[in-house]
Amino acid sequence: MTFVALRMLTGDRAKYLGLVFAIAFCTFLLxxxxxxxxxxxxxxxxxxxxxxxxxxxVMDPKTEYFEQTKPLKETDLTRVRGVEGLAWxxxxxxxNPVAKTETGKFAVTFMIGIDDATLVGAPRKMLMGRWEDLRxxxxxxxxxxxxxxxxxxxxxxxxxxxxxxxxxxxxVGISDxxxxxxxxxVMHARYSEAVQFQGRERKQLSYVLxxxxxxxxxxxxxxxxxxxxxxxxxxxxxxxxxxxRYYLKNTGIPVNFGITIxxxxxxxxxxxxxxxxxxxxxxxxxxxxxxxxxxxxxxxIGMILLQALLVxxxxxxxxxxxxxxxxxxxxxxxxxxxxxxxWQSVAITGACMFFxxxxxxxxxxxxxxxxxxxxxxxx
Amino acid sequence: MYAxxxxxxxxxxxxxEARVDALREADFTARLGELTFxxxxxxxxxxxxxxxxxxxxxxxxxxxxxLNTQMSDLSERERLAFRRxxxxxxxxxxxxxxxxxxxxxVAVPLLVAGVKRRQAIDRAAAxxxxxxxxxRLAALPSQLSGGQQQRVALARALIHDPKLVVCDEPTAAxxxxxxxxxxxxxxxxxxxxDRAVIVVTHDSRMLRFAxxxxxxxxxxxxxxxxxxxxKEAA
Numbered sequence: 001m002t003f004v005a006l007r008m009l010t011g012d013r014a015k016y017l018g019l020v021f022a023i024a025f026c027t028f029l030l031x032x033x034x035x036x037x038x039x040x041x042x043x044x045x046x047x048x049x050x051x052x053x054x055x056x057x058v059m060d061p062k063t064e065y066f067e068q069t070k071p072l073k074e075t076d077l078t079r080v081r082g083v084e085g086l087a088w089x090x091x092x093x094x095x096n097p098v099a100k101t102e103t104g105k106f107a108v109t110f111m112i113g114i115d116d117a118t119l120v121g122a123p124r125k126m127l128m129g130r131w132e133d134l135r136x137x138x139x140x141x142x143x144x145x146x147x148x149x150x151x152x153x154x155x156x157x158x159x160x161x162x163x164x165x166x167x168x169x170x171x172v173g174i175s176d177x178x179x180x181x182x183x184x185x186v187m188h189a190r191y192s193e194a195v196q197f198q199g200r201e202r203k204q205l206s207y208v209l210x211x212x213x214x215x216x217x218x219x220x221x222x223x224x225x226x227x228x229x230x231x232x233x234x235x236x237x238x239x240x241x242x243x244x245r246y247y248l249k250n251t252g253i254p255v256n257f258g259i260t261i262x263x264x265x266x267x268x269x270x271x272x273x274x275x276x277x278x279x280x281x282x283x284x285x286x287x288x289x290x291x292x293x294x295x296x297x298x299x300x301i302g303m304i305l306l307q308a309l310l311v312x313x314x315x316x317x318x319x320x321x322x323x324x325x326x327x328x329x330x331x332x333x334x335x336x337x338x339x340x341x342x343w344q345s346v347a348i349t350g351a352c353m354f355f356x357x358x359x360x361x362x363x364x365x366x367x368x369x370x371x372x373x374x375x376x377x378x379x
Numbered sequence: 380m381y382a383x384x385x386x387x388x389x390x391x392x393x394x395x396e397a398r399v400d401a402l403r404e405a406d407f408t409a410r411l412g413e414l415t416f417x418x419x420x421x422x423x424x425x426x427x428x429x430x431x432x433x434x435x436x437x438x439x440x441x442x443x444x445x446l447n448t449q450m451s452d453l454s455e456r457e458r459l460a461f462r463r464x465x466x467x468x469x470x471x472x473x474x475x476x477x478x479x480x481x482x483x484x485v486a487v488p489l490l491v492a493g494v495k496r497r498q499a500i501d502r503a504a505a506x507x508x509x510x511x512x513x514x515r516l517a518a519l520p521s522q523l524s525g526g527q528q529q530r531v532a533l534a535r536a537l538i539h540d541p542k543l544v545v546c547d548e549p550t551a552a553x554x555x556x557x558x559x560x561x562x563x564x565x566x567x568x569x570x571x572x573d574r575a576v577i578v579v580t581h582d583s584r585m586l587r588f589a590x591x592x593x594x595x596x597x598x599x600x601x602x603x604x605x606x607x608x609x610k611e612a613a
Contacts, residue, residue, distance in 0.1 A: 003490075003496065004479065004483075004487065004490065007476070007478040007479050008476065008478050010478065011476075011477060011479075012478070285474060286474070286477075288474075289470075289474040289476070290487070292435055292462065293462065293463065293468065293487065293488055293491050294459045294460065294463025294464075294466075294491055294492075295459075295463075295491050296456070296459055372435070373435040374430040374435040376435075376468070376470060376474055377426045377429070377435075377470065377471075377547045
């Protein structure tokens with residue numbers, strides 16, 4: 001009876017396509033919104049993830065996320081270095097100086113000041129130039145998105161001058177770091193110079209980056225640093241999640257995305273459910289005829305489930321293809337870079353769509369189960 | 380030999396004030412090898428009677444023997460199997476599956492019985508050839524005339540060689556000539572000692588095909604009219 005079920009399904013093209021596209025658009029919307037949501041939230045910890053040399057971040061006890069810094073005292077670095085199980089610890093500065101080009105175009109930037117001696121925290125993914133060139137005086141590495149913002153339409157070129165707090169610095173490299181939450185140019189400089197670019201303040205040590213010795217886990221080192229110094233110490237992963245949680249709790253992002261995702265689910269369920277239900281109701285006479293001919297309820301349920309799952313699978317595949325195409329186009333744009341279709345979104349959406357078609361088919365199954373075969377004789 | 384023998388059949392729908400007694404102790408018989416008509420005014424219970432006889436509805440009371448089987452003794456599963464193997468249906472509105480071609484529609488009872496698709500289609504095509512629709516095998520019901528659709532429906536009812544064929548107003552939507560052709564086919568099928576055809580009709584023009592006519596009124600068989608059969612001549 002499989003082929004009868006399939007022919008019944010595809011026989012009415014308008015309803016069949018309506019079902020497929022209802023599920024496809026619902027899938028696209030869900031995958032799109034959940035992937036963008038996760039992508040945007042992961043951006044809140046991009047600068048943390050970019051530091052691959054150190055596994056422990058030390059900060060003021062009240063710090064909740066990366067952007068929120070209260071400078072530490074220089075003596076805090078010495079105290080951290082005195083903790084047992086620590087291999088090394090270095091400074092990290094984070095500021096937001098204004099960069100100005102020779103044409104007068106300017107932008108607020110993310111300035112990351114890295115340790116002068118070791119360059120721990122330097123961007124490892126370079127599109128042009130070398131991060132080691134930061135050792136040259138008055139030099140910065142600028143990310144490519146910032147370059148496009150400051151020099152729109154111009155080709156990448158090293159050696160260009162840029163003004164930071166009345167200081168003329170040279171771009172020695174163009175990097176490709178993780179996209180920040182706010183689309184600002186990301187600059188890296190040596191710590192001693194970065195604090196000058198920002199403007200001198202009494203305390204400027206934003207974070208201490210640390211690494212445990214072999215045999216000590218980052219979590220153990222964090223606990224020891226907190227016990228010994230009273231400072232907050234987090235592993236890279238913990239600090240990223242701290243930032244994500246802060247934005248989840250304190251911004252309207254989850255509410256906005258949550259509303260869209262909920263509406264997509266409701267609309268998808270209602271549209272797909274109603275269309276499939278109407279499809280079954282329209283075919284009740286056919287199901288009744290089959291019942292009269294001796295087709296069992298189990299077989300009819302099998303036919304309806306086959307129809308629902310097939311429509312669901314085709315709609316889901318189509319929606320996922322639409323989603324993949326969308327992200328393939330937009331991940332090359334500067335503003336939407338690094339936003340990708342996440343496999344977790346596809347998996348979760350797949351589960352949701354399975355639930356939607358199951359729910360839709362249950363209503364239809366009920367109608368067919370209570371259908372009396374004798375109704376076929378009614379005009 | 381009776382194909383159908385029912386006594387004192389009662390069937391009602393609804394409860395309390397909304398209760399409708401569709402069958403009131405109806406006694407009905409249909410013999411093997413005969414074309415039995417059930418005639419009567421609208422609402423007299425003809426369709427309910429054939430629904431009970433075909434095993435589509437349960438009687439509230441009375442005894443019903445169809446093809447030597449006490450229907451009340453059958454479980455739901457057994458009744459499904461009984462219908463699948465022994466009963467063919469012809470409906471007023473044909474009830475063809477609109478997404479299936481003519482040959483696929485005819486093959487459905489065989490598919491329901493578990494016959495392989497290729498084999499079912501071949502047998503269906505051969506039967507459609509015998510009802511002059513060999514050239515319309517791939518046509519959808521919407522591409523066929525009313526008469527052609529009813530012939531497809533008739534072929535579907537006969538494809539699995541059922542012992543009992545139940546027809547509800549099979550000629551109501553057809554012109555006289557096409558109706559005659561359909562009834563001739565049904566009469567031909569009935570003219571076998573192990574088969575019976577029951578036809579519900581309003582169409583008095585078709586009564587001439589009947590071997591026996593059960594006149595019904597107000598939920599009862601009020602009169603049965605026997606007509607002599609000359610099988611040789613038929």
